[in-house]
Amino acid sequence: MSGNTPTGDTGQQSLAWEPVTVPGPEPDWRPAPEYQLNPNPTQQYGIWDSIALIHRPIGVLPPPLKAYAARLVLEVEQSWEDRGRVDAASFRLGGYFLVLSQFPDLPDTGVTIWLDRRHTDTEAALARLVRTMDIPADHARDTTWSPHPATQHEPPPPPPSRRPRFLRIRRK
Template sequence: MAEIEVPGPEPDWERAPQYQGGKRNPAFQASMWEYEAGSFRVVAGLSPSLDVLAARLRLDMERGWEDLGCVDVAMFRIQKIDFALSRLEGSPRPDVSVWISRAQADADEALDVLLDALGIGREAVTFRGDAETGFVDLRNGPEA
C-alpha cells in the first residue's frame, strides 16, 4: 500500500489552541479541561496549595489551558461525588478552586465530604458561592 502524504499546514493558519478571529485554521483545539469544565461548577476556594491537596489524596494533576492561560487540574470522585481542584497559573489569587459536578445538588454536603477526606476544616475555605448567586470572600472574617 502506498504511503499517503499529508501536506503541512497552510502558511496563514494560526495555532489551533488560540483564538483565530473566525478565520484561517479550520480546527480550533480546546484542552481536556475546557471540555470537562462545562459539567462542573465552582463552589469554593481553598487556601492550601494544589500540590499539597493532590498529595494528600494521591491524585495525579493534569495541565490544560483555558482562555486565561495554563491551568493545573485534578479530577476525582469521593462517595459518588465528582470533584475537580484547579489552580490557574499566574492568577493573582492563590486559591485552589473547588469544583463539583453540576449533577450534585447539595454543594455544602459535597464540600464537607471533600474537607473530611482532605483532613482539613472550614478554616481552609477562602471563598464560597457560585456563578449564579455570587461569591463571598471568607478570608476577612468567619463564615456566615
Template sequence: MAEIEVPGPDPDWQPAVQMPYYTGKNPAYQYSVWEHCVPLFQLIGGLVLPVQSVARRLRLQVERSWDGLDELDVVLFRLKGFSFAISKHDGDPRGISDLWLTQPHERADDALDTLLQVIGIGQDAIAFRSDAHKAPTQPDRAE
C-alpha cells in the same frame, strides 16, 4: 497499506489555540478537554490550597491542561459519593484553587465539608463557598 503523508500547515495559518479565535486564516480552533467539560460542572467554592497538595494527600495524579484563559492544573476524582474537580489557573491573581462538583448535587456544602475532613484541614482553607442558586459567600474569619 502505506501511510499517507498529510501536508503541513499553510504558512499564513496562526496556531489553532491562539486568541482571538476565528480571526486568522487557520480554519481550525482547538479547545481543551477542560474547556469542553467545565460548563457542566458546579462551582462549589474556592480553596486556599494548591492542587498539588490535595493530590499528594489523596495520591492523585495532577493533569496539566489549558483553556481559553491560561494553562492550569486539575484533578478529577470521586470521594464518598461526590465527584470533584479542583483546578488552578497559572495566571489567576486570586491565588486560590476552584472546587467543582462534576455532577451537580443538592448537598454542595456537605461535599466541601467532606473533602476538608478527608484531607485533614479546617474551614480556614475555604476562600469562598458557592452555590449555583446563590451568590458566593465569604467565610467568617476571626480577625
C-alpha cells in the same frame, strides 16, 4: 476496501494501513489554540474546557494545589484556558465527582473546587472534601475568590429533585 488490506495466512485477518500523505497547514494558519483573528478553521480547546463544562465551582481553597493532590494521592494534569495554564486533578470522593484546579502562573490564586453538575448537595460535598483532607472547614471560601472567569457567570445550582418524595407519596 480502501485504506487497509488484509494480511497473513493464519485464517485471522489483520489490517495494514496504506500510507497517506497529509499536507501541512496553510501558510497563514496560526496555532489552533489562538482563537481571535486566526484564519485557521479549527479552534483547539484543552481537555480542561470539556471538564469545566460539566462541573460547577462550589468553593476555593488556599494554594497550592500540589498539597491537596499529595494528601489525596492524586495525579495533577496540565491544560490551558484563556487565562493561561491550568493544573487540575479530577477524582471521585464518596458519591461525588470533584475537580480541583489552579492557575500555576498567576500568583496568589486559590484552588477552585468544582462539583459535577448532576450533584445538588453542595454543602455535603464540600464538607466531605475538607473532612477527608483533614483541614478546617473555614479554609474553604466562596467562589468569588476563584480566578476562573466561569465562576462570575455561574447560575445557582438546581433545586433538589422532588421525584423521590413524589414516588414515596404515590406508593402509600
